[in-house]
Amino acid sequence: MSFICNEIRKNISIIEALEEYTTVDLSKSRIEKQHFNIRCPFHLDKSPSLTINTDTNSWYCWAGCGYGDIINHVSKAMNISNKLAIKLLAYDLGISNFNTQRIDIRQKAVKDFNIYCKDITENLKRKEYSLREIVANITTTTELEEIGEVYHDIAKLMYLSSLFKSDSIEDKIYAAKKTREITSHVNFKY
Structure with a gap:
């Protein structure tokens, strides 16, 4: 080796x-x-x-x-x-x-990456659901001002989920990078 x-x-x-x-x-x-x-x-x-x-x-x-x-x-x-x-x-x-086996190498890499993307998509859906619950429980303008950015986070999660469902490997790679960025910065403090 x-x-x-x-x-x-x-x-x-x-x-x-x-x-x-x-x-x-x-x-x-x-x-x-x-x-x-x-x-x-x-x-x-x-x-x-x-x-x-x-x-x-x-x-x-x-x-x-x-x-x-x-x-x-x-x-x-x-x-x-x-x-x-x-x-x-x-x-x-x-x-x-x-x-x-020449072809199997790339296929295995793509398969592993697609499994990784599926796992991320499921996590994004769970996070989106929990953020939607938070939005549903906002009752005052003060609460809205404190956590109003949650609406933007929901939109980001929906967009990334759609990219992960794409047939384009480039879209999935982009979505994986953006997911890392969002989860590290948004840190979902809600």
Whole structure:
């Protein structure tokens, strides 16, 4: 397995992995530098906290999302195990001496991601239901002023749920990222 990992690391750069396996926009980044920071795709990032090191092909999130090499990044970006990320990268890069069923790797990754999306959708529905109960119990303008933003949160949850039901993997990836942002910032204090 270490031979395959070394081959992967030789055949794809961290920049290429970011562009291929995440929705990170590097067009405004100074990718020619040895180290540069970008907004982390794994959490809501107001100021860039993900350091990319092009010499070592590694990444580090200063907000605590993780760190590692290309394999770890693909694993985290696609919400799959490192072992499956290695298989996926080996297949995508055409690395020989790797005994695997080619189509099954991508299908397994997509299947795992769809299960993850289904779980998130169910959680969003439960949260939406509890927020609707809160709205139904508002009886005074003071209460409305205190928790009026709950209406916006319900709309956000409905929108994200609709994206998770889409056939587009890009919509689902976007919805997963936005769900992380909303749940970390809205923190549903109600």
